[in-house]
Amino acid sequence: xxxxxxxxxxxxxxxxxxxxxxxxxxxxxxxxxxxxxxxxxxxxxxxxxxxxxxxxxxxxxxxxxxxxxxxxxxxxxxxxxxxxxxxxxxxxxxxxxxxxxxxxxxxxxxxxxxxxxxxxxxxxxxxxxxxxxxxxxxxxxxxxxxxxxxxxxxxxxxxxxxxxxxxxxxxxxxxxxxxxxxxxxxxxxxxxxxxxxxxxxxxxxxxxxxxxxxxxxxxxxxxxxxxxxxxxxxxxxxxxxxxx
Amino acid sequence: xxxxxxxxxxxxxxxxxxxxxxxxxxxxxxxxxxxxxxxxxxxxxxxxxxxxxxxxxxxxxxxxxxxxxxxxxxxxxxxxxxxxxxxxxxxxxxxxxxxxxxxxxxxxxxxxxxxxxxxxxxxxxxxxxxxxxxxxxxxxxxxxxxxxxxxxxxxxxxxxxxxxxxxxxxxxxxxxxxxxxxxxxxxxxxxxxxxxxxxxxxxxxxxxxxxxxxxxxxxxxxxxxxxxxxxxxxxxxxxxxxxxxxxxxxxxxxxxxxxxxxxxxxxxxxxxxxxxxxxxxxxxxxxxxxxxxxxxxxxxxxxxx
Numbered sequence: 001x002x003x004x005x006x007x008x009x010x011x012x013x014x015x016x017x018x019x020x021x022x023x024x025x026x027x028x029x030x031x032x033x034x035x036x037x038x039x040x041x042x043x044x045x046x047x048x049x050x051x052x053x054x055x056x057x058x059x060x061x062x063x064x065x066x067x068x069x070x071x072x073x074x075x076x077x078x079x080x081x082x083x084x085x086x087x088x089x090x091x092x093x094x095x096x097x098x099x100x101x102x103x104x105x106x107x108x109x110x111x112x113x114x115x116x117x118x119x120x121x122x123x124x125x126x127x128x129x130x131x132x133x134x135x136x137x138x139x140x141x142x143x144x145x146x147x148x149x150x151x152x153x154x155x156x157x158x159x160x161x162x163x164x165x166x167x168x169x170x171x172x173x174x175x176x177x178x179x180x181x182x183x184x185x186x187x188x189x190x191x192x193x194x195x196x197x198x199x200x201x202x203x204x205x206x207x208x209x210x211x212x213x214x215x216x217x218x219x220x221x222x223x224x225x226x227x228x229x230x231x232x233x234x235x236x237x238x239x240x241x242x243x244x
Numbered sequence: 245x246x247x248x249x250x251x252x253x254x255x256x257x258x259x260x261x262x263x264x265x266x267x268x269x270x271x272x273x274x275x276x277x278x279x280x281x282x283x284x285x286x287x288x289x290x291x292x293x294x295x296x297x298x299x300x301x302x303x304x305x306x307x308x309x310x311x312x313x314x315x316x317x318x319x320x321x322x323x324x325x326x327x328x329x330x331x332x333x334x335x336x337x338x339x340x341x342x343x344x345x346x347x348x349x350x351x352x353x354x355x356x357x358x359x360x361x362x363x364x365x366x367x368x369x370x371x372x373x374x375x376x377x378x379x380x381x382x383x384x385x386x387x388x389x390x391x392x393x394x395x396x397x398x399x400x401x402x403x404x405x406x407x408x409x410x411x412x413x414x415x416x417x418x419x420x421x422x423x424x425x426x427x428x429x430x431x432x433x434x435x436x437x438x439x440x441x442x443x444x445x446x447x448x449x450x451x452x453x454x455x456x457x458x459x460x461x462x463x464x465x466x467x468x469x470x471x472x473x474x475x476x477x478x479x480x481x482x483x484x485x486x487x488x489x490x491x492x493x494x495x496x497x498x499x500x501x502x503x504x505x506x507x508x509x510x511x512x513x514x515x516x517x518x519x520x521x522x523x524x525x526x527x528x529x530x531x532x533x534x535x536x537x538x539x540x541x542x543x544x545x546x547x548x549x
Contacts, residue, residue: 090345
């Protein structure tokens with residue numbers, strides 16, 4: 001970790017206008033929960049809360065936030081050329097990747113976990129027997145996994161945002177609904193498995209479709225592979241001149 | 245000491261740098277060439293941002309690519325203007341000092357900012373700077389760790405004449421301290437005024453290298469073509485063709501074109517011929533004074549010594 005790079009990256013990521021959109025998205029999640037509560041709730045608050053947090057919090061807010069921040073952590077500097085100020089320094093490339101990833105994950109977790117916690121408490125009228133805490137902490141882990149994937153992706157391709165969106169929408173959103181096998185390789189499903197394992201909510205309210213063990217193994221492998229790929233790509237990174 | 249030995253760099257089928265060999269020591273060297281000639285690619289290879297596809301590029305015997313430690317001894321001023329616009333110059337330079345592991349960050353920062361004379365604006369965000377100020381902030385960031393090698397990619401782009409003079413003085417001072425300074429430019433006059441040594445790059449090849457005066461002579465002592473408008477083109481053509489300094493005359497569509505063996509002699513005889521024949525000259529224009537044509541002449545072999 002490098003404090004100087006971390007500081008610059010934080011300001012860079014959070015100073016962009018698109019962060020406002022992410023804040024709005026989080027606010028909408030909280031507002032939906034608030035509307036539900038103000039309307040007097042329903043028969044099964046816990047079940048409704050689980051549905052809201054799963055479909056809006058984990059399936060929408062978390063990947064979008066991580067996508068914007070993860071692809072922006074190094075990708076934005078590559079795009080505008082400012083990466084040169086970091087590359088032209090006697091700093092190991094693994095430290096650069098680790099710092100960028102840590103900042104992106106931390107920022108993504110903050111923008112994701114906050115709204116999930118708040119919306120959960122409001123909709124469930126409390127911690128919901130571990131449901132809310134489980135989702136909140138799992139979202140932090142999920143943000144880290146997504147951020148790692150998207151940081152690596154931004155070093156592999158200049159169109160990381162597009163490919164990242166494809167992964168989230170097509171693979172995790174569409175295909176995993178059709179073919180259960182693809183769920184093993186879905187960060188969304190890993191996160192839901194973590195949420196269940198951490199919070200132990202009543203099974204009639206929420207039941208993750210993936211077991212904890214494959215979630216830990218595949219999720220962990222994904223994290224390691226992403227970091228290794230990112231470091232290797234940054235080491236081999238070539239800054240081209242104006243002619244190329 | 246920068247050493248480039250048989251270095252080439254290609255992207256797929258495109259050769260950006262073709263088998264270049266040169267070495268540089270202390271002093272200011274200009275990397276001169278038209279846009280797209282491979283100047284940036286060469287600078288990026290020396291800076292270690294690009295690996296050579298063939299050959300070697302070393303600084304003090306150490307290959308520059310794939311070794312972040314070389315940056316302790318290199319300051320790089322990139323061509324691209326983008327900086328962290330939200331930082332002030334002081335923050336930006338200090339961040340570079342910290343990333344370089346400089347011991348006394350604040351002192352080094354103030355020294356570098358003073359060297360480029362940005363003291364008054366140092367606490368303003370760089371985003372509010374003019375192009376020239378931004379360029380100076382980039383230079384301050386590059387020299388904050390006092391590197392023996394300073395590489396600058398088109399450092400005078402976007403500077404007004406006063407800023408240009410100031411930057412030239414700064415670079416001369418730094419060279420006088422024993423630094424190796426290499427800057428690229430596509431503008432002959434800039435290189436002429438600043439560089440002691442010149443590397444001329446055309447189409448990825450090293451077309452000429454050495455003392456600027458010699459290269460300047462090579463560039464001027466070459467066949468020149470002029471177009472002339474006068475009170476009597478036909479008679480002037482007849483008079484000029486008799487001169488030994490004139491190697492050819494053509495009159496097409498009322499446009500008189502003259503080929504001269506070399507620039508200096510021709511420039512001296514034309515007024516005399518005009519006076520003798522009582523012809524008034526309206527216009528005398530060199531037709532191929534573009535840098536590109538000068539360069540292509542050098543590449544075609546005119547500069548072989």
